[in-house]
Amino acid sequence: MLRSLDIRDMLIIDRLELSFQPGLNVLTGETGAGKSILLDALGFVLGWRGRAELVRSGAAQGEVTAVFDLPAGHAAHAVLTEAGLPIGDELILRRVNTTEGRKTAWVNDRRASGEVLRALSDCLVELHGQQDDRGLLNPRGHRVLLDAFGGLDAPRDAVRSAWRARARSESALATAQERLDALRSEEDFLRHAVAELDALAPQPGEEAELDARRRTMQAADRIREDILRAHAALGSAEGAEGRMGDALRWLEGAADRAEGRLDGALAALSRALVELGEATQGVEECIEALDFDPAALENTEERLFAIRALARKHDVLPDDLGDFADGLRARLGALDAGADDLAQLRRDRDAAVAAYDSAAQALGAARRAAAERLDAAMAGELAPLKMERAVFATEITATDPGPDGRDAVAFSVATNPGAPAGPLNKIASGGELSRFLLALKVCLARGASPVTMIFDEIDRGVGGATADAVGRRLAALSQTAQVLVVTHSPQVAAQGDHHWRVEKRVEAGMTLSTVTPLDAAARVDEIARMLSGDTITDAARAAARTLLAG
DSSP: OEEEEEEEEETTEEEEEEEOOSSEEEEEEOTTSSHHHHHHHHHHHTTOOOOSOOBOTTOSEEEEEEEEEOOTTOTHHHHHHHHTOOOOSEEEEEEEEETTOOEEEEETTEEEOHHHHHHHHHHHEEEEETTOOSSSSOGGGHHHHHHHHHTOHHHHHHHHHHHHHHHHHHHHHHHHHHHHHHHHHTHHHHHHHHHHHHHHOOOTTHHHHHHHHHHHHHHHHHHHHHHHHHHHHHSTTTSHHHHHHHHHHHHHHHHTTTTTTTHHHHHHHHHHHHHHHHHHHHHHHHHHHTOOOHHHHHHHHHHHHHHHHHHHHHTSOGGGHHHHHHHHHHHHHHHHHHHHHHHHHHHHHHHHHHHHHHHHHHHHHHHHHHHHHHHHHHHHHHTTTTOTTOEEEEEEEEEEEETTEEEEEEEEEESSTTOOOEEHHHHSOHHHHHHHHHHHHHHHHTTOOOOEEEEESTTTTOOHHHHHHHHHHHHHHTTTSOEEEEOOOHHHHTTOSEEEEEEEEEETTEEEEEEEEOOHHHHHHHHHHHHHOSSOOHHHHHHHHHHHHO
């Protein structure tokens, strides 16, 4: 519910504070007094697109603040949560407009975008008039309205879920088919490459090992002769080992007569013989290692070159050939299993399509039943509005399948018996259109989430008993929702629970608009003015009292 509206320096309003109430709130005044400015200001704080120039002449900026009461579970809570904004029992919207056109908004004292304001607006306020553009006159919104009237959230959600499942299954099938087609186009390559890699079976690190072995064997012939010569110099009788052995025996024979002078030399020579033995053993091991079959070099080079050639062919590192082969095998496996996978995906797709068709059929049946109830409800609402001969019909036709089913919904009317039916905004006159919209809103409001409904001169073009009927329907509508009505009809104004008069005044050469809440006496005078014009007569006051008495 809209609790208050505070307007500062907007258009011809310098400062205005309005406190609205539950029920039917009526705003009246002369044409041009500024009633539409109040709606412009409210639309501004709600993020609606409206006038470009809103700041009052001479002011630096304009500002509007609106306060709404939010009951538990209100749809606005979801918008606030998604935007990361504070949630409480009340919602405070504030928006500022500078003379340069810069607009800044706050929601519960947090900066917010115009997009967030408009999302909140959809949950908080509905504006209706003869040029209604918020769904009632737009056939694209009629299906949503019918679903809301029929309480069809559950079957509609089932259709949306089935549609998503159908879309996923169709996408999975198409993707698998594309992947299989791509694999089939390279089947010959995959089979040849896998066979070639399997035949060679390269191992990680093998290329480096083969390269080292090849270099060793290539160098063996060049170094073998020197190593053999060194081995001969180190060992046997003619080599270093034999000569050092002789020297050791000669020194040991002389040691007894040298009085210890040879002890150090003998110890060093013993150690040298041990080291020499180890060196000789190492040389012998090297000779043994260099002793290879000449064919081994040829075999090593052949495998090394084969691994390197295959790596170049597939543009990978030699050590990555194994992983590359695994990838090719996986693609080949997918190709071999592709036909079976496609068959299963087709079965899944067919099941999803059948589930969607079933859900859409159930939703269509529920919509046709809801359409009959809506048409009957509209007939009941049109009679009190003096349109008992008019016919309202909800037409449901087949359309392409989609997330909301396979039904196109359009509201049509025939204003007179035998006259052709057609769209609301093309068949009905201004006054008839107002009453159709009001009746439709009354029907659609049953069971809907609570919003503040604003009717901007929806009674234009009607008078007398018809205007009285319009007022009574608005009063009935206000029993379940807050209603704000801008009206020139005294019959409508008399039905209000709360009444404000909008006036213009001139102060210091500046035109300003004011809004005054009316007490019982002032309300009699205002309705009398609406009945008789500028000169209020006693007869007009008496007629006003009669209207107010109901």
